[in-house]
Amino acid sequence: MKPGSLSTFLRTGAIWAFVLLELAFFGIVGDMVSTSNTPFLAPDNLLLTLKQAAPIGIIAMGMTLIMINGNIDLSVGATFALAAVVLLDSMSWPFMAAMGDWAIPLAWFFALAVGALLGAINGLIVWKTGVDAFIVTLGSMLGYRGLVFMYNGEQPTSNLNWTLVDFAEAQFLGLHTPTWFLLAVTLFMWFLSTKTVHGRNAYAIGNNREAAVNAGIRVGPHMLINFVIIGFLAALSAVVFYSESGSVNPNDGQLYELWVITAVVLGGTKLAGGSGNVISTLGGVIAIQVLRKGLGHMGAATETVNLVIGLILIAVLFLDRQLNVKGREALKT
Amino acid sequence: AQQYTIGITQNNVGVDSYQTTYEQAFIAAAEANDDVQVVVLDAGGDVARQIAQIEDLIQQQVDAMIIWPTNGEAVIPAVRKAFQEDIPVVITNSNIAEQGFDFIRSFSGPDNITQGQRAAEIMCDRFTEMGIEDEAQIVQISGQPGYTTAIERAQGFEERLPEVCPNVTLVETQPGDWNREKSQQVMEAFLVKYDDIDGVYSGDDNMGVGALNAARAADRAGDIVFVGATNFAVGYEAMEAGDYWGSIYQSPVDDAEAALQTALDILNGEDVPFLNYFDTPKITQDNMGEFTKPVF
Amino acid sequence: MTAPALRLENIVKTFPGVRALDGVSFEVMPGEVHALMGENGAGKSTLMKVLGGIYQPDEGRIVVEEKPVTMRTPMEAKAQGIVFIHQELSLATELTVAENIYLGELPRRRFGLVDWQTLYARTDAILKKLKVGFDARTIVGSLSIANQQMVEIARALTVDAKAVIFDEPTASLTDAEKSVLFDVIADLRGSGVGIIYISHRMEEIFKITDRISVLRDGSYRGTVNTAETDEDAITQLMIGRSLDLSRNTVHHELGDVALEVRGLSCGKLFQDVSFSVRKGEVLGFYGLVGAGRTEIAEALFGLRNPSGGEILLNGEVVRISSPHDAIAKGISLVPEDRKGQGLVLGMNCRDNMTLPQVDDLKAGPFVAEGAEVAIFDQYRDRLDIRTPGWRQTVGNLSGGNQQKIVIGKWLSMHPEVLIVDEPTRGIDVGSKSEIHKLIRELAAQGYAVIVISSEMPEVLHVSDRIVAMYSGRIMRTFTSEEVTEDNLIQAISGIRADRDAPVAEPA
Amino acid sequence: MTEASEKTPSTGSAARGGTTAATPAGGLSKAGIAGFLARQGILVAFVLFMIGFTLANERFISPDNVLGVIRSSAILGVMALGVTFVVISGNLDLSVGSMMSFSTIVVLDLHDQIGPGLAIPAMFALTLCLGAFNGFLVGYLKLNSLIVTLGMLSAIHGLTLTWSGGKNMDIADKAGTWFSVFGQERVLGIPMPILIFLLLASLLGIMLAKTPFGRKVYAVGGNGTAATFSGIRRARTVFTCYLISAFCVATAGLLQASRSLGSQNTVGQGMELEVLAAVILGGASLLGGSGTIFKTVIGVLILGFIQNGLLLVGLQFYVQYVVTWVIIILAVWLDIAAKRGRLLSPIA
Numbered sequence A: 001m002k003p004g005s006l007s008t009f010l011r012t013g014a015i016w017a018f019v020l021l022e023l024a025f026f027g028i029v030g031d032m033v034s035t036s037n038t039p040f041l042a043p044d045n046l047l048l049t050l051k052q053a054a055p056i057g058i059i060a061m062g063m064t065l066i067m068i069n070g071n072i073d074l075s076v077g078a079t080f081a082l083a084a085v086v087l088l089d090s091m092s093w094p095f096m097a098a099m100g101d102w103a104i105p106l107a108w109f110f111a112l113a114v115g116a117l118l119g120a121i122n123g124l125i126v127w128k129t130g131v132d133a134f135i136v137t138l139g140s141m142l143g144y145r146g147l148v149f150m151y152n153g154e155q156p157t158s159n160l161n162w163t164l165v166d167f168a169e170a171q172f173l174g175l176h177t178p179t180w181f182l183l184a185v186t187l188f189m190w191f192l193s194t195k196t197v198h199g200r201n202a203y204a205i206g207n208n209r210e211a212a213v214n215a216g217i218r219v220g221p222h223m224l225i226n227f228v229i230i231g232f233l234a235a236l237s238a239v240v241f242y243s244e245s246g247s248v249n250p251n252d253g254q255l256y257e258l259w260v261i262t263a264v265v266l267g268g269t270k271l272a273g274g275s276g277n278v279i280s281t282l283g284g285v286i287a288i289q290v291l292r293k294g295l296g297h298m299g300a301a302t303e304t305v306n307l308v309i310g311l312i313l314i315a316v317l318f319l320d321r322q323l324n325v326k327g328r329e330a331l332k333t
Numbered sequence B: 001a002q003q004y005t006i007g008i009t010q011n012n013v014g015v016d017s018y019q020t021t022y023e024q025a026f027i028a029a030a031e032a033n034d035d036v037q038v039v040v041l042d043a044g045g046d047v048a049r050q051i052a053q054i055e056d057l058i059q060q061q062v063d064a065m066i067i068w069p070t071n072g073e074a075v076i077p078a079v080r081k082a083f084q085e086d087i088p089v090v091i092t093n094s095n096i097a098e099q100g101f102d103f104i105r106s107f108s109g110p111d112n113i114t115q116g117q118r119a120a121e122i123m124c125d126r127f128t129e130m131g132i133e134d135e136a137q138i139v140q141i142s143g144q145p146g147y148t149t150a151i152e153r154a155q156g157f158e159e160r161l162p163e164v165c166p167n168v169t170l171v172e173t174q175p176g177d178w179n180r181e182k183s184q185q186v187m188e189a190f191l192v193k194y195d196d197i198d199g200v201y202s203g204d205d206n207m208g209v210g211a212l213n214a215a216r217a218a219d220r221a222g223d224i225v226f227v228g229a230t231n232f233a234v235g236y237e238a239m240e241a242g243d244y245w246g247s248i249y250q251s252p253v254d255d256a257e258a259a260l261q262t263a264l265d266i267l268n269g270e271d272v273p274f275l276n277y278f279d280t281p282k283i284t285q286d287n288m289g290e291f292t293k294p295v296f
Numbered sequence C: 001m002t003a004p005a006l007r008l009e010n011i012v013k014t015f016p017g018v019r020a021l022d023g024v025s026f027e028v029m030p031g032e033v034h035a036l037m038g039e040n041g042a043g044k045s046t047l048m049k050v051l052g053g054i055y056q057p058d059e060g061r062i063v064v065e066e067k068p069v070t071m072r073t074p075m076e077a078k079a080q081g082i083v084f085i086h087q088e089l090s091l092a093t094e095l096t097v098a099e100n101i102y103l104g105e106l107p108r109r110r111f112g113l114v115d116w117q118t119l120y121a122r123t124d125a126i127l128k129k130l131k132v133g134f135d136a137r138t139i140v141g142s143l144s145i146a147n148q149q150m151v152e153i154a155r156a157l158t159v160d161a162k163a164v165i166f167d168e169p170t171a172s173l174t175d176a177e178k179s180v181l182f183d184v185i186a187d188l189r190g191s192g193v194g195i196i197y198i199s200h201r202m203e204e205i206f207k208i209t210d211r212i213s214v215l216r217d218g219s220y221r222g223t224v225n226t227a228e229t230d231e232d233a234i235t236q237l238m239i240g241r242s243l244d245l246s247r248n249t250v251h252h253e254l255g256d257v258a259l260e261v262r263g264l265s266c267g268k269l270f271q272d273v274s275f276s277v278r279k280g281e282v283l284g285f286y287g288l289v290g291a292g293r294t295e296i297a298e299a300l301f302g303l304r305n306p307s308g309g310e311i312l313l314n315g316e317v318v319r320i321s322s323p324h325d326a327i328a329k330g331i332s333l334v335p336e337d338r339k340g341q342g343l344v345l346g347m348n349c350r351d352n353m354t355l356p357q358v359d360d361l362k363a364g365p366f367v368a369e370g371a372e373v374a375i376f377d378q379y380r381d382r383l384d385i386r387t388p389g390w391r392q393t394v395g396n397l398s399g400g401n402q403q404k405i406v407i408g409k410w411l412s413m414h415p416e417v418l419i420v421d422e423p424t425r426g427i428d429v430g431s432k433s434e435i436h437k438l439i440r441e442l443a444a445q446g447y448a449v450i451v452i453s454s455e456m457p458e459v460l461h462v463s464d465r466i467v468a469m470y471s472g473r474i475m476r477t478f479t480s481e482e483v484t485e486d487n488l489i490q491a492i493s494g495i496r497a498d499r500d501a502p503v504a505e506p507a
Numbered sequence D: 001m002t003e004a005s006e007k008t009p010s011t012g013s014a015a016r017g018g019t020t021a022a023t024p025a026g027g028l029s030k031a032g033i034a035g036f037l038a039r040q041g042i043l044v045a046f047v048l049f050m051i052g053f054t055l056a057n058e059r060f061i062s063p064d065n066v067l068g069v070i071r072s073s074a075i076l077g078v079m080a081l082g083v084t085f086v087v088i089s090g091n092l093d094l095s096v097g098s099m100m101s102f103s104t105i106v107v108l109d110l111h112d113q114i115g116p117g118l119a120i121p122a123m124f125a126l127t128l129c130l131g132a133f134n135g136f137l138v139g140y141l142k143l144n145s146l147i148v149t150l151g152m153l154s155a156i157h158g159l160t161l162t163w164s165g166g167k168n169m170d171i172a173d174k175a176g177t178w179f180s181v182f183g184q185e186r187v188l189g190i191p192m193p194i195l196i197f198l199l200l201a202s203l204l205g206i207m208l209a210k211t212p213f214g215r216k217v218y219a220v221g222g223n224g225t226a227a228t229f230s231g232i233r234r235a236r237t238v239f240t241c242y243l244i245s246a247f248c249v250a251t252a253g254l255l256q257a258s259r260s261l262g263s264q265n266t267v268g269q270g271m272e273l274e275v276l277a278a279v280i281l282g283g284a285s286l287l288g289g290s291g292t293i294f295k296t297v298i299g300v301l302i303l304g305f306i307q308n309g310l311l312l313v314g315l316q317f318y319v320q321y322v323v324t325w326v327i328i329i330l331a332v333w334l335d336i337a338a339k340r341g342r343l344l345s346p347i348a
C-alpha cells in the first residue's frame, strides 16, 4: 500500500462504512423503539430509501462536479422549482394538450431545456463577470425563485397526468423509476468525471485554477458546461419527482441546496475544489436519507432530526480533519 | 376490540402553535384509546418528504392513514397508492384537490370557505355597526401562497364580502405566509401606502396580530377593524384588550380528535360523511365570553 | 545564417499605471541557451508571459521562424511550439504526475475520453529521461517541492518545442536535480530548440548560457555573448553599478549568548540540534532544500512543537508556544514565503509593517495611526523601499520591495533575535546586496541574527559562523576562518570525512 | 483602489527614493471616476434608487416611510453588522437566522419565568454560547465555516423547537411590561430600533476601522497565515468575530421580541441569506479582508428600500427577489470590474 492510500481509502470508504453503521443502528435499536411492525431493514424499505433519495441525489451529482470545479451552486432549489413549473404548465398549453400523451416527452424536453438554460445563465455570469459563483448563485437563487412566482403568481401549478404518474411509479427489476434515474446519472457523472478530458480538466481547474489557465485550459467554458450540467440535473430531478406528484408550489425546493451540499460534503468532496467523487456523494445522499428515515422510524420529532443532522455534519467535518491532519509535527498556523 | 395502527403525516409541526397543539392532542387522544397505536410523522412543510412518508406508511402496512397535506394536489398520486393498497385515507385540516376525492374516504377538518365567508360577515357587520359600510376600505393578508387553507379562506372572504357589503373595497392582498413578522412588514407597507384603512382581514390570528402590531406602532390601530381566523391565544388576548375585533374559533384539539375519530369510524366500518366538517363558529369581542381562551 | 527560432519586436505592455515592457526586442536562435536577466520587476516574467500567450502585448509583434504570429491563449502559444516553465509552481496537486505534465492537452480518444495508456506511456518515457524516482501515476501533492519542480520541467519535453522558457527553474532544486536539468537543457539545445533561461544566479548563467540579454525598467539594455563578459559587466548593465560580493571578514564585538538551543528535535523534521548565537553575531544556516532549516526556525518561532530538547533565551529555558509568544520574548522571523507567510497582500504598506505591534501602538483604545506612519517612514527611508506612499497596497509592489517591507516589519519590533529565512530568494543582485549590508548592520547594532540560505555566496558573505545541515541534523559548525566552499559542500551533502557517497534527498 | 492607479511605472530608478505618483497624464480623470465608482458605486446605486422610487411614488420619501423602512430594516441590519466581522475575517455565518429565532424565543420564554431584567442577560449569555461554539469550531478547530454554520443552522433550529415545544411564545402581560421599550418606544421621535442599530453600527464601525482588533480582523481575513506569522492569534480573532456576530444576533432577537412581544419559531428563518446579501451588496468580499461597516449599512438600507419601494409602486413581493438578484450581481460585478480595470473577466 502506497503511503497516503490508507487515508484516501478512509476518505472515500468512510461514508459507506457510515451508511452500514446507520443501517445496523436503525435495524437493531430502531426496530426496538419503533411502533411499526415492519423491520427497518426490510428490502422494500431499503428500495424505497433509494427512491426517496433520488431527487436530492440527482442534483447532488451535479453539485459534486461543480464543487470539484471549485464553484458552488446555491440556486438549484429554485431551478428545480422553475423546471417543475414549466414541466407541469407546458402540458396544459393548448397545442400540447391536443397532443395527448405525446406531450409528455415534449414537456420533459421543455423542463430540461429550461434547467440547462438557467444553469447556462449562472455559468455565463460566473465566466464573463468573474464574480464568485457563491455570490452569483446566491443572487440567482433569489432571482429564479422570483421567476417561479412571477410565472404563476403565488398559486401552485398542477397537471395530474396519470400516464406520467404510472411511468414514474413503475418498478423495473424491483427498482423504482427515480432510482434508475439516480443510478444512471451517477454512472454517467462517474464516467464524465473520471474518464473524460472535460472531467479531468474540471479537477485541474478546481485544484489550481491558475495552473489550469497557464496550461491553456479554457476555464470559462468548462465552468459553463458544469453549470449547464447541474441546471440540467436539477431539472431532471424535477422531472423525475413532479412526474409523480403532478403539482408544484412556488416554494418547493427551498433549502434543497443545503441538503444537496450537505450530502456532497458528507461524501468527502472539498469545498475548496479539486477533489471529490460522485460515488462517495451517492453514499452521502443515501446516508442522509437513511438517517432521516431511520429517525422517523424511531419516532423522532422534526427538531431532533434537525439537531442530529446538523451535528453529524459538523462531526464528519471534524473527523475528516483529524484523519487528514499531519500529526504533532505539523505547522501550527 | 381489534388493535389498529394508524399513521399520520402532518404538514409542518413547530411552524406555529396550532400544528404543535394538534400533534399533542392527536397523540393524547391516541394514548387514551387502547385500541390504537399511532405512527406520527411530520413533513416539515416539504412535499417530497410528505410523499416519502406516505410511501413509508404504506410500506409499513398501517391500517389507516391520516394526511395533513402540504400541497393539496401533489399528494394525490401517493394517496392513490394507498388507495390501491386498500389503506383508507383521511385528509385532515386542509383538503386535497377534487381529482383525489376518489382515493380518500373522508376529509375531516374545518370548512375554510365557510370560514372566509363568516369572516366577511363579521367584518361587514362591524362596519354596519360603525356606519361606514358604504365607504370602508380594507386590505387582506393571506396565508402561505399555494396552501389550500389559505386559498379557500381568501376565496370565501372575497366571494362573500361583495354579497354582504357591496360598497366595501378590498384594495390590496399580500401574503403573510402564516407568519407574524412577515405580516407585520406587509402591514407596515400598507399603512404607508394607504391613508385610509378601515379593516384588515388576515388568514389567521397570528398574522392578524402582526398587522395589529404594525398599526399600533403607527398609532392607527384604533381606526382599524381587525378580523382574522383560527383564533390563537394572542388573538383572543388582543380581543380582550379591545384591539382586535373578531375571528373564527377553531380548536386544534377538536381538529385532531375529529381526524382520529373519523379514521377509527372508518376502520370500524361505520358510515362517515365524505366531508366531515367540525364547527368553527364566529367569535367577536361581543360573544367571546362564550369561548374559553385557546391554549395555543 | 539560420533564422532565429523566435523574435520579439518592439513589445510594449502596460498595466494600469505601470509600463512593464517598453519596446523590447529580443531574439533566440535555434540551439541557443539565451539568458534573460534584470532586476526584480524589470519585466522578465511579463515578457515571457507575452510570449506564452498569457498576456497580449499592447504593441509589437512576435515572429516564430520568420512567421508573425498572434497568440491569444497559452494553448495557441503551445501550438506555435513555445513551452513555458513557470517561475511559481503551477501544478494541480491533487492530480497525477501524468495529468500535470499533459495539463491542458491530455491525449484524447473518441467522445472526449482520456487516452490513459498513451498518457502514462508518454509520461513514463519523459520521467525516465529526467531520472526521477517517481512514476506517472503518483499524486503530485505527495512529492517534495523539488520533485514538483521536476514535474514542471518535464512539461518542456512533451511537445516538439521550438522554444522553451525556463523562468527561475532552479530556485528550489538540489544540486543533483540541477545537473539533471542542465543535461536536459543541453539535450534540447542539441536538438535545435531555442531556450530562454531566466535566473538571478550568476554561476548558472555562466555555466550554461550562450548569450545574455538584459532588461532594465521594462526596456531592453542589450545582448552580450556569455563567453565575452563577466559578472561585473552584467551587473553594471542590470543595475548601473558594481557590487561587492566578497566574503565577510569584519567581525563585531560579540555580546552575551542571546539564544541557545540544546538537543532540539521535532519528529522526523530535525533531530538533536544544538547551537547558540551571541548578540552582535550573524549565524548562517546552510544546507540543501529540505535539510530542515526552515523547520528549526519555525520551532523557534513557536510554529512547531519540538518533540525534545530545550531553548534558552538569555540563559533561561523558555517554552515558545506560538508566534505571539515568540514575539513577546523578543524573537522575530522573516519567513521564507513572503507572499504566503510574510504579507497580507491586500493591505497597505504601513499596516503590513506595523502588524505585529498593532497592539502596542495605541492611543486610548485606538490604533495610533500617526505613530504607525512614523514607523513606516523611518523604515522606508532606512531600507530604501520604493513605493509612492504608505497607502500603496503591498501586492502592487515588486518582489524586492515586498521583501523589504517584511524585513522592516520585523526590524521595527527591535527583536533580540532576528531569524531571516531565505531573505533574498528571487531578489535581484542590487536589492540582495542592500539586504546583506543591512543584515551586517543589524549585527553591528547588537542584534543576534540567524540567516538561513540556500545560496552559498550569501551565507559566506554575511555570516560570522556557519551551521551546515544535512537531513535534519547539524553536520558541523564552521567559523568564517575555517570554512571553504569544499568543506561546506561536503558537510551539507552528508559526507563526514570518511563516509561514502551522500544519500539522496530524505523521504 | 485608487492606489493602483497611482502606481509608479516601474520600481526602477525613475521612482528611486521618490514618493510621487507618475500617473500618465490624461489617465487621471478617467481613473478618478472609475476609482470613485469602484469605491462608492454602491452609494451611487443607492442614491439612484431613492430618486427612482421617489419619482414613482412621492410617499416613498416621506419621513414616516423612511423611518418605517429603517426601523424594519434595523433587525436585519443589526445582524448584518456582526456578519460583516465574520465575513471580513474570511468566514461565513449561515447560522444567524436560526440563532435569531433561538434568542427571540428564549427571551420571550424567560421573560415570563424570571422577568425581563434577568431574561435579557440570560438570553445574551445563551446566544453568546452558540456563537462561542461556532467560533470554537471555525477558529480553534479550523473547520470550514460554510459547513459548520450550515450544520448549526439546522442544529440550532432543532434546539429552538425543543425549547419552545414547537409553540408560539407570547408574553402574558403585554401591557404591563417595560420589555417593549427596545422595540416600540421612540426617543426624540426616533424609534428605538433605529437608535440601537445606529449606535451599534457606530460602535462596531469604529471598532473595525480604528482599533487593533479591527486591524487584526482584516489581517486574518486577508491572509491568515501571514497574520499568524505576525503574532496575531488567528483562532482568537475568528472566535471573537463569531462572538460579535452572536452578540448582534442576540440584540436583533431582543429587538424582534420586544417589538412584537411574542413570536413563532419560524422568526428569522432564511434571514441568513438576506443578511449575507446585504453584506455582499455592501462590497465585502467573501474571500475576506475587505468590507466596512458603513458599506454594510448602505447594503442593508438598499435591500430595505427596494422591498418597500416595490411594495409602494404596487409590485408583488416576489418582484423584489428578481430585482435583488440583478442588483447584487451588478454591484459586485462593477466593483470588481473597476478594480481590475476591465468590464469582462479575463478568464478564457
Ligand SMILES: Nc1ncnc2c1ncn2[C@@H]1O[C@H](COP(=O)(O)OP(=O)(O)OP(=O)(O)O)[C@@H](O)[C@H]1O
Pocket: C015, C016, C018, C019, C020, C038, C039, C040, C041, C042, C043, C044, C045, C046, C047, C087, C396, C397, C398, C399, C400, C426, C428, D009, D010, D011
Ligand atoms: N498583473 C499585473 N498588474 C500590474 N502590474 C504588474 C502585473 N504583472 C507585473 N506587473 C508589474 O510589471 C513589472 C514587471 O514585472 P515582472 O514580473 O515581469 O518582473 P520580473 O522581471 O519577472 O521580476 P522578478 O525577478 O522579481 O521575477 C513590475 O513592476 C510588476 O510590479
Ligand SMILES: Nc1ncnc2c1ncn2[C@@H]1O[C@H](COP(=O)(O)OP(=O)(O)OP(=O)(O)O)[C@@H](O)[C@H]1O
Pocket: C141, C142, C143, C144, C145, C146, C287, C288, C289, C290, C291, C292, C293, C294, C295, C336, C452
Ligand atoms: N509537499 C509540500 N507541499 C507544500 N509545501 C511544502 C511541501 N514540502 C515542503 N513544503 C514547504 O516548502 C518549503 C520548502 O520546504 P522543504 O521541505 O523543501 O525545505 P525545508 O524543510 O523548509 O528546509 P530548508 O529550509 O532547509 O530548505 C517549506 O516551507 C515547506 O514547509
Ligand SMILES: [Mg+2]
Pocket: C044, C045, C046, C087
Ligand atoms: Mg519574474
Ligand SMILES: [Mg+2]
Pocket: C289, C290, C293, C294, C336, C421
Ligand atoms: Mg526552507
